[in-house]
Amino acid sequence: SAHPAPPVTRAAAAAGDQWPSRLVARAETGERGLIPRGTMFERYVHDAVEPRRSGVYQFCVVGLDVSNPSQPMYRCWEPTGHHDRDFTFDELERRLAPERFGRAVTNGSRPFGQRPTSDAQEAHRKEGVGADRVVRWPEPSGAASLMHGRAMPDVDESGRPVLPPRSRFQPRNTVDLLQPMLVLWKKRFLPFLEGDGSLKILVLDGSGRFASHMQEHFPQAQVVAIDDPPRFCQVPLRLFRDGCRFPVRAEGSMDRASGALRFADGSFDVVVLPFVFSRLCSRDEPRLLALLREALRVSRQQVLFAEDVGPPSADEATFRSWKTLLQAEWRAPVLLDADLNDCAVPDHFLGAPLGA
Numbered sequence: 001s002a003h004p005a006p007p008v009t010r011a012a013a014a015a016g017d018q019w020p021s022r023l024v025a026r027a028e029t030g031e032r033g034l035i036p037r038g039t040m041f042e043r044y045v046h047d048a049v050e051p052r053r054s055g056v057y058q059f060c061v062v063g064l065d066v067s068n069p070s071q072p073m074y075r076c077w078e079p080t081g082h083h084d085r086d087f088t089f090d091e092l093e094r095r096l097a098p099e100r101f102g103r104a105v106t107n108g109s110r111p112f113g114q115r116p117t118s119d120a121q122e123a124h125r126k127e128g129v130g131a132d133r134v135v136r137w138p139e140p141s142g143a144a145s146l147m148h149g150r151a152m153p154d155v156d157e158s159g160r161p162v163l164p165p166r167s168r169f170q171p172r173n174t175v176d177l178l179q180p181m182l183v184l185w186k187k188r189f190l191p192f193l194e195g196d197g198s199l200k201i202l203v204l205d206g207s208g209r210f211a212s213h214m215q216e217h218f219p220q221a222q223v224v225a226i227d228d229p230p231r232f233c234q235v236p237l238r239l240f241r242d243g244c245r246f247p248v249r250a251e252g253s254m255d256r257a258s259g260a261l262r263f264a265d266g267s268f269d270v271v272v273l274p275f276v277f278s279r280l281c282s283r284d285e286p287r288l289l290a291l292l293r294e295a296l297r298v299s300r301q302q303v304l305f306a307e308d309v310g311p312p313s314a315d316e317a318t319f320r321s322w323k324t325l326l327q328a329e330w331r332a333p334v335l336l337d338a339d340l341n342d343c344a345v346p347d348h349f350l351g352a353p354l355g356a
Contacts, residue, residue, distance in 0.1 A: 019064060023159050026066040033089075035074060037061055037155075038147045041095040042134055045083045057083055058136040060146060061092070062153050063161035075161055077153075079135050081172035081347060160217065165338065173347035175213045177340055178274060178306055182217065185304060185336060190218075193269055193301055202226065202261075202268040202298065204254075204276055207349055208246035214272070215246065224268070226253035226261075228280050256280065259290035263298045271295040272304045275350040289325070296332055303332075306340060308351055 019027075019034055027034060039061040047053040063075030065086060073086040087095075117136045138144040146152050151168040153161035163169050163179040171177040193199060199221040203211040206227030215223040225248045254261050259281070261271075273295055281287040295303045309318045319337075326332045345351070 020155060022157070023064050023066055023155065026069065027064065027072045028069040029072065034064070034072065035061055035089065035092055035096075038152060039092070039096070040137065040140065041092065042136075043095060045078075047082070050082075053080075053082060056134045058134060059087075060137055063155055064159035066159055075159070077161065079137050079172065081176065162217075170343060171341055171345045173209075173345060174274065174350040175210055177345050177348065178210065179213075181304070181306060181336075181338060181340065182214075184338065186217070188336065189302065198222065199270070200224070200268045201270045201272065202263070202295075203272040203274070204280065205272075205274065205350065206248055206250075208248045210274060210350060211248070212246035224249065226250065228254060228256045259287050259294055261291075261294040261298050265297055266300040267298045269299065269301045270304065271299040271302075274304075274306050275308055275348075277307050277309070279350060289322075292322075292326075293330070296330065302335070308348075 019037060024034060040058055042056055042058050044056050045054060057078040057080070059076040059078050061074050062077050065073035065075060071088070073088060074092055075084070075086055077084045117134055137146055138149070140147060143149055144151075146169070149168060151170065153167070153169055154164055156162045162183050163171075163176055164183045165180045167180060169176070199218065201214060201218065201221050201223045203214055203223060203225050204227065205211045205225045208225050211223055211225035215221070223246075225246060227248055227250050252262055273292065276291060277283055277288050281291060292303070292305065295305075307319075323334050323337070326334055
């Protein structure tokens with residue numbers, strides 16, 4: 001059962017804006033040279049792939065790239081997850097200067113004439129963001145805010161923002177929803193799989209968005225994304241794919257009717273099946289099990305399987321029957337069994353069925 005969150009003291013909230021000391025040392029700028037975690041600023045975004053998403057978004061500084069000492073890049077997220085990007089120190093300073101001035105003039109209150117707020121859910125609607133509104137995070141002073149609600153992402157050893165298990169951050173999209181599973185899997189199993197560093201990962205992701213995330217977090221791996229060929233005829237998915245820098249293979253990769261993956265046995269170290277039950281199998285259990293068996297065949301080591309099953313009452317029984325099949329009949333041990341966040345996800349882009 002859910003327990004009420006402990007009250008956040010002013011000291012605890014203030015401590016959340018500090019970078020880990022290891023990143024401060026690697027940045028070689030000193031503590032005063034780094035913009036604090038949780039810093040918010042607004043910026044106009046032009047979306048050439050989906051023009052309706054063009055508009056003003058509020059960004060939050062959540063990570064730090066210190067691969068280039070003395071010139072760190074700031075990893076910034078906005079409420080929908082579509083336009084997350086890195087900013088240089090100079091870019092942030094230019095954005096923050098007028099906002100600091102506005103707060104000083106108005107004694108910290110919202111400046112007169114500031115555009116009204118849209119939340120992430122509204123930003124995903126067909127009408128789009130709108131020129132007169134700003135897509136913002138929850139109010140910084142509220143209990144649901146990133147900082148006072150203690151919902152800021154963690155940062156990993158390289159400064160990337162990550163969402164560990166039991167994170168209070170509310171998932172914005174499929175990537176956020178799956179990230180706690182990836183963090184746990186990376187910690188428990190990845191050191192035993194990497195070997196000579198040539199890890200090969202197959203991901204069933206037609207948009208390329210999740211596969212791109214996998215490649216970013218496993219830079220030494222070779223990540224391959226494939227999808228069911230008929231899905232490529234859909235205009236929204238084609239736009240996503242064309243607008244994504246990550247290539248997606250379709251022709252000759254899989255057979256939707258039989259669930260066959262057209263790769264030789266043991267072609268990959270890891271196969272990732274994210275939410276394929278509705279998206280690729282039309283909620284047909286025999287087709288899902290055929291695809292799962294194919295994933296076991298082409299994987300040398302492990303299969304990562306995440307799924308939306310249906311009503312909560314059916315989840316436990318359904319997964320129990322699949323686990324029994326895997327372990328008792330197919331002799332495939334289940335090494336990790338964990339729940340994903342069960343909240344509503346505004347942009348569950350891998351949860352959409354074919355034709356949705």
